[in-house]
Amino acid sequence: METKIAEIADGIYRLSTLVPEVAPPDGFTFNQFLVKGEEALLFHTGPRRMFPLVQAAVARIMPPEKLRWISFGHVEADECGAMNDWLGVAQRAEVTHGATACFVSLNDLADRPPRMLEEDAVLDLGGKRLRFLPTPHLPHGWEAGLFHEEATGTLLCGDLFSQVGDGPALTGGDILGPAIAAEDMFHASSLHPESGALLRRLAALRPQKLALMHGPSFEGDGRAALLALADDYDRRAHSTGATH
Template structure:
């Protein structure tokens, strides 16, 4: 395996490791995002066992000891498995996450105390502004959240729009169909009453780029893609509810 580096926005780098053994033959990509500024930020740490690959990739962009912020969508191995490895090599780095994630996991699991972010709080990393947005249970996880980089209007979607394969770093093609196909394999989305309204609220941000954790980042009609995904989830929720015994 190797970790591929692509700049998907102004000083925003996608670090992608394709694992062909997961859902072969398509395989599955694990993506982290490095946002450069006076205080560089890493969104997703990668799996603990991927730390050598991902840290080597980051070192080709910047000195890894200069990393200042570490955040992710929710507490899960592929999102934050290497969290403490990053804290060990970057002495000034701090994990930042929402209140729920900090209370239920990170206050205990992170080797240094995390910074608790309120919903809508912005961290100015110098040249970039990172807004944290709570999305509980969307797409899954009580502690779920996303970040929005305001200057480039990049929405870091976490597991939303997850799809298979080792596609290009950036696409303008359909990402909703592939996401629903992956959902039929993984059943990873928490289908509840908040799913569609939460995704539609993200569409109100009018992002330029959707940076996906699994699959190609998207620069097409992002607002339409978010609304289409919300509608598909809503339809699936209604079908599931209709099939429940009275």
């Protein structure tokens, strides 16, 4: 496997590895995002077995031991499986997430105590500002949360808009259609009455870029894309009775 690197916004690097065995024949990309600043942050660690690939990719951008922060959308192997490997390499690094993730999982799972973030807390990386946005059960996991990088207008959106295949690193094309097709395939989203409302709150940020964990990053009208995804979630929730 090969991990490709692309700078999708100023100082934000997408590290992407295609795994052909997942969702064949198209395969499935696993993406991490390195946000550079005086205190760099890695969003998603990749699973443990992918750690050597991701570490080597980070090393092409900066010394891995200088990584300061580690975070992810929710507690899941592909999002944080290599968390402790990174803590071992970067001795000053800290895991950071919301209260639910820390209390329920990370206080025990992380080799060093995590830093807990309140809703709308800003992590100042020095040159980049990441605002923490709790998104419980969106798209899944009650501890789920995302970050909006305010300087570049980039939403680190985890599993939202997940799609199969290995497209370009950055696209201005349709990401909703492929996301709908992937949801029809995987049924991975936790549909509940607040799903659409949470997506509309993210849309209010008017992000200029959407950094997808599985699929190409998107450049364009992030607000419109999130509102369209909210409508699809509402449709699915109504069809399953999740809103009742």
